[in-house]
Structure formats: structure tokens, C-alpha cells
Amino acid sequence: MTTRTQEEIITRVWALRANRGDIFGFREEVLVEALDLGHVRQVIAPRHPGEWTQRVDHETYARDYLDFAVGKILDHRGNSASRTVDKLGELAWLLGRDDIVAGMDHAGYPMYGAPKVRAFADGFGWPFLDDLDSNTRRALARMADGQQCDPRGCERGCAD
Structure with missing residues (x-):
């Protein structure tokens, strides 16, 4: 890359x-x-x-950090989720993927940045919803579409 x-x-x-x-x-x-x-x-x-510590393998770091970002979204962690979006954007830039940076910039930030994180994962062709149980997968997919995690209402902070 x-x-x-x-x-x-x-x-x-x-x-x-x-x-x-x-x-x-x-x-x-x-x-x-x-x-x-x-x-x-x-x-x-x-x-x-x-x-300072030099990191050499940015692709592996980006893949691992994507999983971390998904966790912050699902945990409804506002500031932490914002940080992950910033870091993923810089990782995409470091890896020479200006198209992904543009896709992330274009995506909205509702639901803890889930649309931006999905744009990052999709841009690289990396899994976004894999390795999650069906309920969690549904919740994350809704959040990435800018909707609250649960259509019946969210007690953790989501709002339409």
C-alpha cells in the first residue's frame, strides 16, 4: 500500500x-x-x-483500530468515538487513500461517527459488521445509517 x-x-x-x-x-x-x-x-x-515511538505497519494498526472504533460506537462513547474517527482519517491519509478521506469527510457524523467509520471500512474493503452477533450487527448497521441503535428507543444516548 x-x-x-x-x-x-x-x-x-x-x-x-x-x-x-x-x-x-x-x-x-x-x-x-x-x-x-x-x-x-x-x-x-x-x-x-x-x-515518541515509531509505528511502521500502519495497515495493521488501521485494521486493529477499526475494531476499536466500532467498539466505541457500540458503547456510545462520544469523545472516544470522535477520537477514533480523527485517527482513522489520518491513517487513511498516511496509507495514501485520499478517496477514503474524502468519503469520510462526506459522510455525516451522527451516531458516534458510525457513517464515517463505515466509509473507512468500506473504502478499504475491510469488514465493518463481521464478527458481531446479529443484534449487534443490526444496531451498528442502523447507527451507520444515522439512526438510533434500537428502533424502539435507546437508553444509552442515541437520538434521531
Whole structure:
């Protein structure tokens, strides 16, 4: 899979900082982990090198993180779900999949970002509803369509 160059990643980090497009730093976290030691020093202050670990296999990380994101959606975890959407978007970008980033940007954010996470999974051709029992699969499919998880009502926070 095509990945971004170190220079492209650094440029994106600085753009996020300049535009304040990543207030909590979730997107930057993904990007910085993609940098090698020589490049990470351009974006992390020298007094903090111990806070950095390079990640090399972004595809495996993205697959694992997709499962984590689905869990946050199903658990109705608003802030955590938002973080997963940001991180999945940056992983798609790192893997050179601007089409998936655009699909995620186009998808709405109702129901804890489920439509955006589905766009991510579908874009890569990865499972979104697999490995779930039938009730959970139905709930996630409804959420990805922008509906509350249970048509009879949700006690956990979903709303139409």
C-alpha cells in the first residue's frame, strides 16, 4: 500500500498546528508515529524524545483500530468515538487513500461517527459488521445509517 513521505507527514503536522485543526492532538499522534527519528525531531521538542515511538505497519494498526472504533460506537462513547474517527482519517491519509478521506469527510457524523467509520471500512474493503452477533450487527448497521441503535428507543444516548 502506498504511504506518505516523511516530508509530506511533517507538512501535514505543521498544517494541522497552523489551522488548529486538531485541538486535542489525536490526528497529530497518528502522524508523528509515522515519522522516523531523524524527522520526528522536526516536530517534537528535543526535551520530549522519550514520548515518541515509531509505528511502521500502519495497515495493521488501521485494521486493529477499526475494531476499536466500532467498539466505541457500540458503547456510545462520544469523545472516544470522535477520537477514533480523527485517527482513522489520518491513517487513511498516511496509507495514501485520499478517496477514503474524502468519503469520510462526506459522510455525516451522527451516531458516534458510525457513517464515517463505515466509509473507512468500506473504502478499504475491510469488514465493518463481521464478527458481531446479529443484534449487534443490526444496531451498528442502523447507527451507520444515522439512526438510533434500537428502533424502539435507546437508553444509552442515541437520538434521531
